[in-house]
Amino acid sequence: MKRFKALAITAVLALTFVLAACGKSGNGSGPIKVGVINNPPSESGYREANVKDMEAVFSAENGYELKTFYSIKNDEQLQAAQGFITEGVDYLLISAAETTGWDEVLTKAKEAGVKVYIFDRKIDVDESLYEAAVISNMAAEGDTAVQWLLDQNLPEYNVIHIQGAMGSDAQIGRTGALQAQFDNGTMHCVVQQTATWDEAEAKNIVESVINSGESFNVIYAENDGMAKGAVAALDEHGITHGVGGQVVVMGFDCNKWALRELKDGAWNYDGQCSPFQAQIISDLIKGVNTTSDKIIINEEKGFDATTITDSDIEKYGLGE
């Protein structure tokens, strides 16, 4: 038994050396080795687009050698990060499942000379441990949308506000900007209800307003599905919507199908928490862009029905 154990340890050590040697030899003029640690694409439409974007940008054609690991479990992600460091990647890109517990691994990465970029979500570590963090700003997303709404210069704003699951990052970010308008009186809140991302519930909420006879001219739904539910209620009760309609319809997430509704003029606006961080990081790695900022806020996109193009749908739309 003891002998077997010794044998096993020797074998593992030998393997590690071989791997380490391989890693070193690749550091010459070959492709840039990038290890990406992310949440699995099945998590959401957002993640699916995020993963696809990473794989497209860090491709062999662009001079990269990409290794990926996807998990929603922090400890599995940590192990994978260890593995990537041992394998000798040049860059480590992380979207962590949890914000804590990364100190040790990132310190090791620094000692091994692996440069770290953080994307999508922040991690609670000292800023010296990573090159830069390209993150989303949910509040900016809400601000962009509400600014667009203000720019429409409607004679009055009677808003039906359909919220996502209360307390989720997306809900807080998307509610904040609109709530500020309600508070300072520039917009009138007809009703503010959470439908917890449920399309049918969103339809019920709008239907109850229609039945009450109250007038409204804006529907601000915090995701595409709920906007679709709201529009179903409008259609059933003969209220026109979208470009040139009685009611302005706003959604979020930029699913491809939702952007097509936009293109058809059935909706007015769709906002997005951008899942596209790969190009920004690639530019930083290759020195196309340089910045001394540690935190880079990803620009949040918003589409207007009157200006959206088919190529926008293809490029920025999520899902199929």
Place this chain on the structure above:
Amino acid sequence: MKSKFKKIFAGGLGQLTIPLIAIALLVIFNLIRDPSFFSITFSHNNDGNTIIEGNLISIINGASELAILAMGMTLVTAACRGQDISVGAAAAIAGSVFVKVLKAFSVINPGTVIFAFICSCIVAMLFGCFNGVLVAVFKIQPMIATLILYTCGRSIAYWINGGATPNVKSHILSGIGSFIPGIPIPTPVLIVILMAVIFMLVFRFTSLELLTQSVGINESAAKLNGINSTFIKLLSFIILGVCVCVAGMIGVCRLGLINHETLLIDVEMDTILAVAIGGNNLGGGKFKISGSIIGAYVIQMLTTTLYAMKVSSTDVKAYKAIVIVLLVVIGSPVVKREFDKVVRNMKAKKKSVSKGAAES
């Protein structure tokens, strides 16, 4: 007329007393709160069809899925002395199959819709069979047996959808989900009526009702009388499967998209509640499907009333709970017995008074 009232107060309507009183109370409450709550008006939808609209229509329309599920659930409850808590998850699967099959065709016409419906119906019946076998053959408690599908159902639907929320657009589907051109009544309401008529006919021309009740009341006695109780239980789950499929299809057609995470979410609890409010014994045995249907409308009416009062949707569940506790307690055997006692005492007193008057 007077005797009719007496009969109602003495519980003469049987198990329908409680749900009917609940509806009456909600109607009175709403009339006091805002008489225009019940106004019904004609208008046009965006397809140019004439339709009727108003809170009442929203209630009857919105309760459709719940009513259909409650019909099937009543049968399962009666035969198996327990409930199926996987109906929401199973509906998500059925809806996903429906959309998946539709998307496989390049065009959506009546033929493909019917084919997709049959496919999803078969799948839903198979999952019903799965639950049924666990309950009827392996004698697992219904709530535990269906807990399996409750847990994994939406994940299965997720696999079918490939993680996305697929959209389908067609006039046929919006015809099923909202209005058929030329008919001012929402189609889901018509589907509920159709399902209720089918159940009525089945009960009228087969002995399914009697067999189900006897299995539910005393299984071993039913067996001794030559009733195949395993088959009856299995059948109740398969029938529920059909109801699940219809409900799932309506849910999908209403919106033109399938979201496996939110389609008929939490509906299983409302369904069981509808059966309970309908005065059916959750311990099996005698049942009335009409009670469950009324129960479904009570729940929807409650929800719509609360929305009309602008109660925050996060609080709606709490208010609902208060009303439901009251309903269930009033309908409980203990309260019923006490109530009967009071009624009997009153009658006895009246008799003795009139007797006394006659003697003097």
